[in-house]
Amino acid sequence: MTSKILYTAQVHTTGGRDGAAKSADGQLGVKLATPGTGRAGTNPEQLFAAGWSACFRSAMDLAAKERSVTLSVDTAVDAEVNLNLDEDGYFLTARLNVAVPGLAKDVAEAVIQRAHQLCPYSKMTRNGIEASVALV
Numbered sequence: 001m002t003s004k005i006l007y008t009a010q011v012h013t014t015g016g017r018d019g020a021a022k023s024a025d026g027q028l029g030v031k032l033a034t035p036g037t038g039r040a041g042t043n044p045e046q047l048f049a050a051g052w053s054a055c056f057r058s059a060m061d062l063a064a065k066e067r068s069v070t071l072s073v074d075t076a077v078d079a080e081v082n083l084n085l086d087e088d089g090y091f092l093t094a095r096l097n098v099a100v101p102g103l104a105k106d107v108a109e110a111v112i113q114r115a116h117q118l119c120p121y122s123k124m125t126r127n128g129i130e131a132s133v134a135l136v
Contacts, residue, residue, distance in 0.1 A: 060100075078099075079094065079095075081093075
């Protein structure tokens with residue numbers, strides 16, 4: 001089966017962790033700041049946490065629909081992304097904490113596990129992502 005590109009996000013970043021990022025369509029424009037510096041701005045870990053939790057929450061809707069259940073409007077996903085350092089350098093670890101009020105525990109767990117299979121961010125955390133780096 002061949003894949004089809006549904007959307008391409010384009011973001012231009014300058015200044016690294018203490019710079020700025022702006023999307024080509026103008027919908028995203030953020031100041032960046034290294035965590036712990038007290039400078040105004042977000043950081044890549046927060047942006048990843050926001051993206052993964054939003055994507056996962058939408059995947060939960062698909063998983064719930066497959067099981068013919070309805071999720072409460074209070075269903076929420078809290079993402080935690082850690083920036084770590086060891087002898088090999090920097091790396092990320094992450095987790096999602098999911099609240100599914102109004103569903104039996106076994107049903108909620110099934111929805112969460114299915115969402116983890118459907119969510120592109122979850123797939124990336126398990127299998128990596130096809131990526132390349134090129135000089136332009």
